[in-house]
Amino acid sequence: MAAKNALHSTTIGDLLDHEQQRFLERRPRSAAAWEEGKKHFLYGGPSHWMRRWAGGFPVYVDSASGAHIIDIDGHDYVDFALGDTGGMCGHAPEAVTRAALRQLQNGATMMLPTEDSLWVGAELARRFGLPYWTLTTSATDANRGAIRIARMITGRDKVLVFSGCYHGGVEEAHVEIRDGRVGMRNMIHPNGVDHSSVSRVVEFNDVAALDEALSHGDVACVLTEPLMTNFGMIPVADGFHQALREITRRTGTVLIIDETHTISSGPGGYTAQHGLAPDILVAGKAIAGGIPAGIFGVSREIAERLWAIVPMVNPRVRQSAHLGIGGTLAGNALTVATMRAVLEEVLTPANFEVMIANASRLAEAARGIISDNKLPWHVTQIGARAEIMFMPAPPKTGADVIAGRRGDLETLLHAFYMNEGILVTPFHTMFLTCPATSQADVDRHTEIFGRFVDLVRGAGVV
Template identity: 45%
Template sequence: MTEINREKLKAQYQKEMELFEKKHKKSGELYKKAQDSLLQGVPMNWMTKWAGSYPVFVAKAKGAHFQDVDGNDYLDFCLGDTGSMIGHAPEPAVKAISEYAAQGTTFMLPTEDAVWNAEELQRRFGMKYWQFATSATDANRFVLRLAREVTQRPKVVVYNWCYHGTVDETVAIIDETTGKTVAKPGSLGPQCDPAITTKVIEWNDVQALEDALKYEDVAAVLAEPVMTNCGIVHPQPGYHEKLRELTKKYGTLLIIDETHTICAGVGGCTKAYGLEPDMVVVGKTVAAGIPAAAYGFSADLGAKAAAAIPPELCDIGGIGGTLAANALSMHAMRAVLSEVLTEKFYDKNIPLAARFNEGVQGVIDKYDLPWNTTQLGCRTEYWFRKEPAQNGGQAEAAVDFELDQYMHLASLNRGILMTPFHNMALITAETSQADIDKHTAVFEEIVKNIL
């Protein structure tokens, strides 16, 4: 097994930093200027974690590429971490958004597009009733509130190192020493000890799931059907069947978050795997970058949720938002669902993702590296451990921040953007075989430089 040469890694990273600053002078100037008005020089503080001396400032984008303010062109495999999975500025969405904006964007009233979207999401995911939000984070917040209200139970179950946006109950992990639920490292100002609201268990552990549910104090299990933010961690055979069986046995609701896993097909893993949850959440790419998300209910749960919301208090119950289901986002969503995010989209992209995966795995095998690759639909990823992780704890233990930063920076300097903070690529309709093969060549080059 070939090990990374850590001295070469440090030396090569320094070379890449020097090259980055040489190629991104205008981004550097903007970053310096922004220190006087933007906290830490960026509009969101996590942007400081991008590899390099500062983030690249974007000028424009189209399809699978974008250009920065210095005129550099990039093949984009990040695609807004799913937010632009359908590609940058797809024509049907551009046309729908630009034309519709001229007639008003938000009214706090329904439009015909909302009905069409709900019917289409119903067809794709099998959930009877739908509501809309401005982000998947909000949608997850709302479904957890509704679950607790309907069940009159206080707790939720999530998975170790999961990601469901900035939902308070989910910013928690399992303490390696005590096995207890604790705040995730870096969690800012937790409202309370997360153990009060949350039970964290490992993915694929059936016994841990039953142990968490058997006290009948859990309102809902919130799960991605395949874990994605700690690497792609697939369910073991039969796990989803046990998850549904045990949630029903103990009167717990099952919420499936398809925000990332919509990469698997038009109805995400819910459709692909034949899942039967009580609620489904989707977001990010469904409105071509216009902030929008949706959450659906089974017929039975929808009726219970409606009955639990007093009409005279429905505007102050902690669910909703002035811009939720705004007219522009509904129109953009309709354009995306009807003309872009179709079966044809996946028929083209999933084989290209397989080509990406095979190219990376070929380099890993050629140099006998202790890494692995995994794929889910048009999403693919490599991880710094020999075998694919079976749960979030295993995936997190394999994180190598120094190596991560190098791989991202070296790729960026060669015109390729990967998803930050892990090594994930998304394939969109405008990605070509030549794009895929370019990444394989770059991947081999930057790996060879640190062996």
């Protein structure tokens, strides 16, 4: 078996070499731009995430509209990555562009509220079912704020996360279980943080492990997605959310649900769709149409416990009333204006129906190709999001992903896709649809996926 796997790995490597060479030859302007970028940026581009594309370097974008991107070499891509969810509204949606231009002409940031904020606050409460909200500049900042509040009101230090999670740059979430041991996820540097003091990690869907971990009474909050989306999609097991809510309430632990990805489930995210009852809800990325933004909302109970510690400011007393969160750009007028446009005109029930229908079309077509070719792969779909995974059945835990993931096939697929004009999330094979995604875009993917299957079967690697 080892020899067979080695042969397959070598063959996949040869196929990848061919795809990356093809990518290089057809994108001379992007290749040259990347070399120039490496002279001035620490990791080649404005963000270190931009180096993570399977072609060997990123394409440089000339324009983006709807569900398509055109690079500086003139190639047109159907975009199912959508900025890893930041572009879930589609690129340059008219309502967001109009709102942004209008607000830019009236001031982008003043550290003062606008009337748009009144509408936004009421709409967030209506959609997500929590009464009190705070705006931040990213979902990472929103998670940090939620964690800080949980520690303030509980007097506890630890944050429990699930192995394989991703919650942005939150230090407490940079841990995972691998080979039965807790360590840093994705080779992240510990950065001087004593994770044994601030973090606790268990496997997703493991109710017994969760119960035991919270029984010590030292965990301030559980920070979780409704289902795992960033380690390969891991569906939630029946009854897990009910158990999670019961255990957190029994142990006095704040439950934070991060909907940054799963907001693609519907207008109120997975939380509203499935009647979940978090103490704090976080979202970001898509919420302002690509303008940097995050949000967190809290229940009345959490708000009252916080106000008992940090009351509303008395304007007759000079004080900062600093909660240790936020910044001068949080809740700026430009973000609020675009957020209103997103909630009012873009992420509407009607648009979600279109997005989810197209995600279903993509998932069913991919399942058909997998079934016809008798391949040990599967497709998971939740709302407007779907994923092809090169393992027989959906994983239940992060350990399942580690044991069964085929990173070599994922990389080859991504490189092949880019050469054929398809973009997917570069970290794993996850697809997202936006209101502008068309059936023709989905059918284009189906054609390319079928050709990928022909490629790997013809090479004898599956």
